[in-house]
Amino acid sequence: MIGSLYAVHLGRVSDVSVLCRREEHARALNEQGLRVSGRHDFVTTLRAATVPGELPEPELAIVATKTTELEAAAASLAGRWPGAAIMTVQNGLGAEEAFGKRRVISAVTFMSGTRHSDTHIEYILDTETWLGPYAGTPYELVEEVAALIVRSDLKARPFRDLRPAQWSKLIFNATVNAVAALTGLPHDPHFAARERLDDLGHLVYDLIAEGKRVAEAAGIELLEDPWEMNVLATERGSRHYPSMLEDVEAHRRTEIDRITGALVREAEQHGVPVPLHAAMYRLVKGREASWSSD
Amino acid sequence: MIGSLYAVHLGRVSDVSVLCRREEHARALNEQGLRVSGRHDFVTTLRAATVPGELPEPELAIVATKTTELEAAAASLAGRWPGAAIMTVQNGLGAEEAFGKRRVISAVTFMSGTRHSDTHIEYILDTETWLGPYAGTPYELVEEVAALIVRSDLKARPFRDLRPAQWSKLIFNATVNAVAALTGLPHDPHFAARERLDDLGHLVYDLIAEGKRVAEAAGIELLEDPWEMNVLATERGSRHYPSMLEDVEAHRRTEIDRITGALVREAEQHGVPVPLHAAMYRLVKGREASWSSD
Numbered sequence: 001m002i003g004s005l006y007a008v009h010l011g012r013v014s015d016v017s018v019l020c021r022r023e024e025h026a027r028a029l030n031e032q033g034l035r036v037s038g039r040h041d042f043v044t045t046l047r048a049a050t051v052p053g054e055l056p057e058p059e060l061a062i063v064a065t066k067t068t069e070l071e072a073a074a075a076s077l078a079g080r081w082p083g084a085a086i087m088t089v090q091n092g093l094g095a096e097e098a099f100g101k102r103r104v105i106s107a108v109t110f111m112s113g114t115r116h117s118d119t120h121i122e123y124i125l126d127t128e129t130w131l132g133p134y135a136g137t138p139y140e141l142v143e144e145v146a147a148l149i150v151r152s153d154l155k156a157r158p159f160r161d162l163r164p165a166q167w168s169k170l171i172f173n174a175t176v177n178a179v180a181a182l183t184g185l186p187h188d189p190h191f192a193a194r195e196r197l198d199d200l201g202h203l204v205y206d207l208i209a210e211g212k213r214v215a216e217a218a219g220i221e222l223l224e225d226p227w228e229m230n231v232l233a234t235e236r237g238s239r240h241y242p243s244m245l246e247d248v249e250a251h252r253r254t255e256i257d258r259i260t261g262a263l264v265r266e267a268e269q270h271g272v273p274v275p276l277h278a279a280m281y282r283l284v285k286g287r288e289a290s291w292s293s294d
Numbered sequence: 295m296i297g298s299l300y301a302v303h304l305g306r307v308s309d310v311s312v313l314c315r316r317e318e319h320a321r322a323l324n325e326q327g328l329r330v331s332g333r334h335d336f337v338t339t340l341r342a343a344t345v346p347g348e349l350p351e352p353e354l355a356i357v358a359t360k361t362t363e364l365e366a367a368a369a370s371l372a373g374r375w376p377g378a379a380i381m382t383v384q385n386g387l388g389a390e391e392a393f394g395k396r397r398v399i400s401a402v403t404f405m406s407g408t409r410h411s412d413t414h415i416e417y418i419l420d421t422e423t424w425l426g427p428y429a430g431t432p433y434e435l436v437e438e439v440a441a442l443i444v445r446s447d448l449k450a451r452p453f454r455d456l457r458p459a460q461w462s463k464l465i466f467n468a469t470v471n472a473v474a475a476l477t478g479l480p481h482d483p484h485f486a487a488r489e490r491l492d493d494l495g496h497l498v499y500d501l502i503a504e505g506k507r508v509a510e511a512a513g514i515e516l517l518e519d520p521w522e523m524n525v526l527a528t529e530r531g532s533r534h535y536p537s538m539l540e541d542v543e544a545h546r547r548t549e550i551d552r553i554t555g556a557l558v559r560e561a562e563q564h565g566v567p568v569p570l571h572a573a574m575y576r577l578v579k580g581r582e583a584s585w586s587s588d
Contacts, residue, residue: 182476183580190583197562198555200580203573261492268491276573279497283577286477286494289484 002089003064004121005113008036009152011044017055018048019076021069026050028118038113038122040153057081060145063099064089064109066243067258074098085141089129091173091243092258093166093266096134104134105142106162108169111154112240128155132162164223171211172226174260175204177244178280181254181287187240192231203276204230210274214263217270244284251291256284296383297358298415299407302330303446305338311349312342313370315363320344322412332407332416334447351375354439357393358383358403360537361552368392379435383423385467385537386552387460387560390428398428399436400456402463405448406534422449426456458517465505466520468554469498471538472574475548475581481534486525497570498524504568508557511564538578545585550578 007016011034018034020026029048036042049055061084065073070090077086077099087105088095096104110127129149131142142158149156159165176187179200185191194201208227215222233240247254260281267274297312304310305328312328314320323342330336343349355378359367364384371380371393381399382389390398404421423443425436436452443450453459470481473494479485488495502521509516527534541548554575561568 179577179580182577184584185580190580197558197572198551198575198579200576200583203576206569206573257492264491275500275569278491279500279570279573281492282494282497283473283476285492286473286479286484289494290478 001113001115001121002109002111003062004034004115005036005111005123005154006062006064006089006149007046008034008042008044008121009040009154010148011046011152012042013148013152015056016044016046017058018046019052019055020048020050023050025118032119035120036123037116037120038124039126040123052076052080058084060085060087062087062089063095066090067092067095067255068253070095070098070258085137085145087131087145088134090258091169091177091255093170093262094258103137103141105131105137105145106134106166107131108162108166110169126155128157130157130159130162130165132159132165134162163220167215167218167220168222168224168226168229170259170263171208171215171222172229173242174211174263174277174280175207175226176230177242177254178256178260178277178284179204179207180242180245181248181256182280182283184245184249186245187230187233187238187242189234192234207276207280210267210272210276211263214267214270214272214274217272218266248284248287253288254284256281256288260284295407295409295415296403296405297356298328298409299330299405299417299448300356300358300383300443300446301340302328302336302338302415303334303448304442305340305446306336307442307446309350310338310340311352312340313346313349314342314344317344319412326413329414330417331410331414332418333420334417346370346374352378354379354381354442356381356383357389360384361386361389361549362547364389364392364552379431379439381425381439382428384552385463385471385549387464387556388552397431397435399425399431399439400428400460401425402456402460404463420449422451424451424453424456424459426453426459428456457514461509461512461514462516462518462520462523464553464557465502465509465516466523467536468505468557468571468574469501469520470524471536471548472550472554472571472578473498473501474536474539475542475550476574476577478539478543480539481524481527481532481536483528486528501570501574504561504566504570505557508561508564508566508568511566512560542578542581547582548578550575550582554578 010016026048033043033045085103086099089107109129112125114122146156146158190200191204192201193199244254301310320342327337327339379397380393383401403423406419408416427436440450440452484494485498486495487493538548
């Protein structure tokens, strides 16, 4: 879905190919192109296939799959297109490592959309994509990609070090996604309520505090305070449905391993106790197990 | 449901009346009596009404409603039947306080059944009811009631101090009910698994450990170790559906306030930190809020 938002926009300023999982998806895109509605409204012609061998070698490959499909995406690119830089756009931490020694750009995005069909996507939240170099990738390449994204009419911002932004989003996501998945609540004012003993905001606050202690131990100075991100979002009245809540309702495997799991493993490495995130991790894994016999 | 199990059995050795919430329930009981199947199989004739004024004054009133209906039950008995002793059979803590200065017997039960209709109940788990005196109630009365229950062909055991048993059950219930409600899992081997980092048994173990620290601070020596109760039950392969999981699936208000809530408030009173139980409390309350607009 995020990948389609990049494809439909970037197709106006460069040649774009799309690697699909399903044959009929690729066929539909080749025949009808991809339409965006919502904040923008146009159709882009592009090339699609289900195997990389049928696509021309790109300069940049954007990997915006869910983390649960990351390994499959990495496998299909292994040893292929050696000249291409890879931009990973994932929740959580550690997606970059799947691409070994290639030039990798780390990215996180706050934009959102809804998929209406194989060839139609709605652009909803027009917030920024943040990019930074991973390992030895030159910063100039990051600036170049950010500029390309901006020319395509999306919002982007290059960072010399993405980790302060990535970690702010990680802590926010680990907290809001897991709490939403377990309670069934969209991201609404319950997440900021801290008056009564049983108010949910206490838990949200404590989860974020745990996350901040891990960031500090990892030597990361957060770009934004995740608690302020939380309060602001609920005050704006977005009532956003976090993707993990959608996964749980559809009985799909969630991204908990790469989000909360990543945070819990980082905490362990740095010797920081995170009993609440560990609890959320185990509860969401338990929830997944409850429908594994479906 | 538990109330019906007492009624159908006690009706064989004494006169039993049933106070119902619904008019048609009372009518059906008066016309057809109450049938038990499963471990026992017989029909008992009894008297039923929706207002206490239509029933004869009893020597013993058993209050086995869910804790969410406890206040209503207490209100309907207020100032009525002054000579009757009250036996409360509830999950959690504090049910006795609803009955002011009367002679109260505290009880917890481990038996279970399934309600098939207004006049038919199945007796499934034939485990004991444990009884003890509350406040100034004489122990002899407790022994007398226990003996009556045993004569009716149910299992019962009198205690001079019920709190060690009550607290064992409280800690077990607070843990197993909340974890089941949030994960959707019945009480199965996931609750005892403690190998992988994301195994649910770690959380169950830690919740029980928190509970034990509260009991200790409250000066209670537990009758049984709730962790052993947990391991044993999952090894027996019961896959029991805790009532809180049923409540959550039916979008009914749960008993969390009287179970986990009671434990969290006791912990606060004794200055014992219980971050995990507080988290469970807030998550289940959040879950209730998610369907409050149903």
